[in-house]
Amino acid sequence: MLRTSRIDVPLLRKAVRAGPPTLVRRMLGKLGPTELALVLLELPPPEAKAIVTHLCADRPRLTLTIRAIPDELFAGVAAQLGEAVLARALGALDADDAVRVLLLLDEQEQQRVLTLAGDDLGLQLRRLLRYAPESAGRHMNPRFLAVSPQATVGEAIRAVRQAGADVPLFYLYVVEDDGQLVGVTSLGKLVKAADATLVSKIMEPDVIAVAAHADQEEVARVVSQRNLLAVPVVDEGRLLGVVTIDDVIGVLEREATEDMYNMAGLSEGDRVFSPPHRSLLKRLPWNMLNLVTSILAAIVVGLFEHTIAQLVVLATFMPVVAGIGGNTGNQTLTVIIRGITLGELEFSSGLRALLKEVMVGISVGIILGTVVGLVAFVWKGNAMLGLVIGCAIIANLFVAALVGTAIPLTLKRLGLDPALGGSILVTMCTDVFGFLSFLGLATLFMHYLL
């Protein structure tokens, strides 16, 4: 089951059980974070506990290993480790990583681990847990490097030297006695300046900061667009902590997953390795929604059973009208949703985007409508059938462009995720309208079709 080419797992197990600590550490050092996570998942509890205890001495490696464990599999690892070892691992992680671990436990387990973690750490973590999920406060590291504006560069460098291993050293923040954030400078600038210079002389006074209640997506956007390594989190100007770029990368990846999942009709926590019953429960509500939209399309077709009975070849072309409509609608939907996420709509506007998509949709419609019309004419020898299907396709691709643009923009205006159920809703519209126009036109012109 366990695939790792870099070390021999039975040998590692032997070393963990009886070998000298240096050997174990050297063997662990050869494994990447994913492999270490797999090892923790697969080995029996005593060995998993021993490995985490070794990793507690190597903060970066422990952090990477814990991060590499998918959320959905964490309960398994937690069970292997037991609460005492978990509490010890929390103390060896940055506070934001520790909070993320805690949130994967159930309420009671959380409280017990927090108690085992000791008073100081427990208090600190309980404070962070109070911020809303997906807020800047939840992601921040409450440890940071700060000096007073009256400090000299030499004093600031001494502060850097004394900082613990858990303090991010990307920037040095300049903070008044009352906690107000008044400036920022980088370690690079500090090293380059003369020792006697006042920090206030080299600091950047216009600090880009985010509020503690700001959404994680906004935080990620600020860090990536402003090219920062960390962004300070403030409450009414008071510095509370920093969100660092490694967290931002995680947020950006989660947001991309969310967009793709929402479009396809999937929920968080339904992953490749989730147990089947979990995936089933997460998917069923979406499948039920899709069932209802499909039956809506069936009802529309049902209205025209009499028409189809007169000319069965109409049934043959139904999948073409629906297939082309669904695909072009989803193309538009994807362009708009990705455009919203990447902030590209700044370079266009909702209305301009709508007009453009409608122009493209009608153009694609004219081309595909002509081709399908000709195919129908040549295949079935019925020119009028070709005309009806061609017109239905043009009309349907106009609708596809319209709904593919309007649905995400409307969801966004309503404060919802623009991708929510996108594909299901767009396909519903193109199915319903496609059948309505195709079979409706056929009914109107039945006289010429026969």
Place this chain on the structure above:
Amino acid sequence: MLRTSRIDVPLLRKAVRAGPPTLVRRMLGKLGPTELALVLLELPPPEAKAIVTHLCADRPRLTLTIRAIPDELFAGVAAQLGEAVLARALGALDADDAVRVLLLLDEQEQQRVLTLAGDDLGLQLRRLLRYAPESAGRHMNPRFLAVSPQATVGEAIRAVRQAGADVPLFYLYVVEDDGQLVGVTSLGKLVKAADATLVSKIMEPDVIAVAAHADQEEVARVVSQRNLLAVPVVDEGRLLGVVTIDDVIGVLEREATEDMYNMAGLSEGDRVFSPPHRSLLKRLPWNMLNLVTSILAAIVVGLFEHTIAQLVVLATFMPVVAGIGGNTGNQTLTVIIRGITLGELEFSSGLRALLKEVMVGISVGIILGTVVGLVAFVWKGNAMLGLVIGCAIIANLFVAALVGTAIPLTLKRLGLDPALGGSILVTMCTDVFGFLSFLGLATLFMHYLL
């Protein structure tokens, strides 16, 4: 057209034309990168030129502004600026950003701008251009901070002090005289160590590095999973440059866009703000593919025209069979594609993932098949019709799970992008098999259906 709340654009234009430089810089300082990019796109050439000339003195802001201009709109900005101002801007950017700008110009323009940029810069950029697109070499900054293993910490700190503004200061690399990379240390560790210590004593000798020809996706994966701020690029152990985390965020965002685009049948360079004719040309090949797959589905239905003529209600339920199959197939496809991109398949295996998806697919099939069967029975009063449609849905969702998993895994094994055309291919399979099983079963049991 230009929406910015933070400054008055007519006032900015007036300042650019006649105001003092300090006023212009203060006004520009109030704008975010997206707003500055919009300003460059919208203002007449002389004013755009003047603004870029001002920005050349503010490297970070110039970099952010250039990055904020979407690739597809860059030609417009380049035309505003003219080659001389462009060449000057190149000199004020990091080499990797300069290369990215050059690649947005056509061949001839590229050569002219490189000539205008001067011998040193021209040579350096021409060297980077030789690396393959999407390779580590193309993304690297050829400037880095390096010292010999015999240097002391004090000497290393002096090297940091003398480094130019264009040298990334995340890590200090330790390099032998022949260019071999032998170690790495951080600025933080340097500041914390005593001046007389040898750099070789505090350096980390196991350097995580990437080859110059490595794919950008691999580079991004290494930086994000190993929690680095920069990764050294080497050729046979010799240090050539560094890829920094800001580039990695860009790569991760482009890869997410690529996955979503490939799934929906979209090509790069088809964005919200692309002109309609460009989007049309990019989408048509995909639409043509979709046209062919839709006609395949139509051919299958065409085989059963006789059956449908006997029982028109079959046509009514065709959209339900196709709709449910397409949606569940795309759910599976999305889970697998995202799983591949995020490396989650390490926690499962291809076969295990396939078995799981098939189990989920059959379970969803049994539930939805039963519901649709009952709906058909109640609506049309035909129990046998309910049975046939129920069985067809179960069989189709088995196929949906199979192809939703197998298509991306096969594409990956073939060395192609696992998302390529995914949605179109999966929908083709579920349409074709769905109609085949539904209408085929109906033909077999027609005797009982009537």
